[in-house]
Amino acid sequence: MESKAKIFQAKSEKVAFDRDHRKILNYNIGQYDKAVKKGKHFFRDLENAREQASKIKDYCLQEFDQLLIKFEKNARGNGCEVEWASNAHDVLKIVGKILAAEDIRTVVKMKSMISEEVELNHFLHKNKVESFETDLGEFIVQLAGEKPYHILTPAMHKSKESVAELFNLKFGLDNTAKPEEITAFVRDFLRAKFMSAELGFTGANFLIAETGSVALTENEGNGMLTFSWPKILVVIAGIERLLPELNDLDLFWPLLAVHGTGQHVTAYNSILSGPAKDSEGDGPSRMVVILFDGGRTKLFQESEMRQALKCLRCGACLNACPIYKNVGGYTYQTTYTGPIGSVISMYMDGNADMGFLNFASSLCGKCTDVCPIKIPLHNLLLTNRKKIVESSDSLGVERFFFQNYKKYMLRRKRLERVSPKWKNKAMSTFGVKVWGPRRDNLVFAKESFHQTWKKKEF
Numbered sequence: 255m256e257s258k259a260k261i262f263q264a265k266s267e268k269v270a271f272d273r274d275h276r277k278i279l280n281y282n283i284g285q286y287d288k289a290v291k292k293g294k295h296f297f298r299d300l301e302n303a304r305e306q307a308s309k310i311k312d313y314c315l316q317e318f319d320q321l322l323i324k325f326e327k328n329a330r331g332n333g334c335e336v337e338w339a340s341n342a343h344d345v346l347k348i349v350g351k352i353l354a355a356e357d358i359r360t361v362v363k364m365k366s367m368i369s370e371e372v373e374l375n376h377f378l379h380k381n382k383v384e385s386f387e388t389d390l391g392e393f394i395v396q397l398a399g400e401k402p403y404h405i406l407t408p409a410m411h412k413s414k415e416s417v418a419e420l421f422n423l424k425f426g427l428d429n430t431a432k433p434e435e436i437t438a439f440v441r442d443f444l445r446a447k448f449m450s451a452e453l454g455f456t457g458a459n460f461l462i463a464e465t466g467s468v469a470l471t472e473n474e475g476n477g478m479l480t481f482s483w484p485k486i487l488v489v490i491a492g493i494e495r496l497l498p499e500l501n502d503l504d505l506f507w508p509l510l511a512v513h514g515t516g517q518h519v520t521a522y523n524s525i526l527s528g529p530a531k532d533s534e535g536d537g538p539s540r541m542v543v544i545l546f547d548g549g550r551t552k553l554f555q556e557s558e559m560r561q562a563l564k565c566l567r568c569g570a571c572l573n574a575c576p577i578y579k580n581v582g583g584y585t586y587q588t589t590y591t592g593p594i595g596s597v598i599s600m601y602m603d604g605n606a607d608m609g610f611l612n613f614a615s616s617l618c619g620k621c622t623d624v625c626p627i628k629i630p631l632h633n634l635l636l637t638n639r640k641k642i643v644e645s646s647d648s649l650g651v652e653r654f655f656f657q658n659y660k661k662y663m664l665r666r667k668r669l670e671r672v673s674p675k676w677k678n679k680a681m682s683t684f685g686v687k688v689w690g691p692r693r694d695n696l697v698f699a700k701e702s703f704h705q706t707w708k709k710k711e712f
């Protein structure tokens with residue numbers, strides 16, 4: 255079987271030269287850039303806000319175990335059932351039990367990358383449970399039989415024309431339907447599903463330890479319907495989603511909104527503190543929170559790498575990354591893509607072979623610049639590279655090359671012992687593979703700069 259690294263290279267080669275893909279991506283990221291630039295002015299002192307947020311998240315990592323236990327205790331106190339899952343198998347086992355006990359046939363889902371991590375839709379399909387994504391972008395990719403292209407904007411790779419074609423194919427809508435018409439159609443279509451679904455799934459943007467609450471943020475109102483209509487709510491949350499106090503949302507919600515979409519604050523922000531009380535007319539009668547590890551404690555054990563657990567999943571580093579912008583989301587073959595995906599994927603369950611993604615970076619540092627939590631992403635990429643190189647035998651050829659490169663570059667005499675003619679011969683025989691087919695041939699000059707300089711008379 256072809257290795258994932260080879261697949262990555264082959265896909266990148268294809269996607270990077272796909273003009274249509276590039277045009278759509280450039281347009282969508284261009285719109286995002288404009289909105290975020292404007293949105294950042296909402297903060298009087300953005301740097302200070304980032305610094306504060308980073309410190310709060312550092313505190314969460316320092317007190318990781320205590321805050322998790324505190325969240326669990328308080329969530330139980332609110333009437334939630336809290337389950338712990340160390341891997342995807344555990345999550346699906348818990349979900350399977352709920353589905354069987356409650357005889358669930360239809361579920362609605364709010365956008366959640368964790369559900370992608372555990373392949374929830376695949377599991378539901380296998381168990382003959384109808385599952386509907388209710389975020390418009392997610393609905394589109396589900397309809398197309400695809401996975402989310404981007405952690406925040408799942409259908410970023412699609413043009414409005416291709417979406418209209420898709421709805422024509424699946425629902426017979428006019429193939430020139432406008433985005434507003436498609437949105438209105440989806441709203442009606444999903445309204446019926448919300449009303450008939452017995453269970454709703456959500457992720458969690460934040461887990462508030464102080465109150466045992468789940469905080470969710472969204473723009474379409476589909477999340478509110480997901481957790482208020484069905485009688486059972488299952489929240490699958492990564493254990494790193496912690497915030498110590500409710501007041502912290504004051505900082506984190508706007509910070510996430512600005513970096514995610516350029517908004518001051520997203521349209522709908524909800525805090526769920528347990529199932530509906532007797533006095534409340536709507537809301538689920540049962541609320542289960544599944545705290546999912548999935549490799550996060552492995553990441554936590556690495557003292558430097560654990561900073562990646564501070565991520566808010568805002569997507570800013572993806573939009574800034576020159577590699578992501580060229581190769582696109584699907585080349586990565588991982589749930590999390592772009593710089594943050596490259597950093598964390600090799601620690602996540604079942605992804606030990608994804609270390610090569612750390613080398614798919616120009617290390618320009620733009621990801622670090624834009625991160626609202628100040629995660630030093632490009633440094634973490636370098637740390638992972640070092641770790642891979644030190645532990646790998648498969649890079650023997652590369653190590654041999656660089657050892658010799660260093661040896662020759664440090665001794666000019668050695669470097670000049672080989673004539674330009676032989677250097678050019680070696681380049682044309684072995685170098686093309688390294689140099690790549692898209693660059694002009696590398697031709698060595700008849701004499702080196704050093705030799706020319708020596709001849710110069712002043």
Ligand code: SF4
Nearest residue numbers: 565566568569571625
């Ligand atoms: S690493 Fe930073 S920029 Fe990237 S998704 Fe996470 S919070 Fe956003």
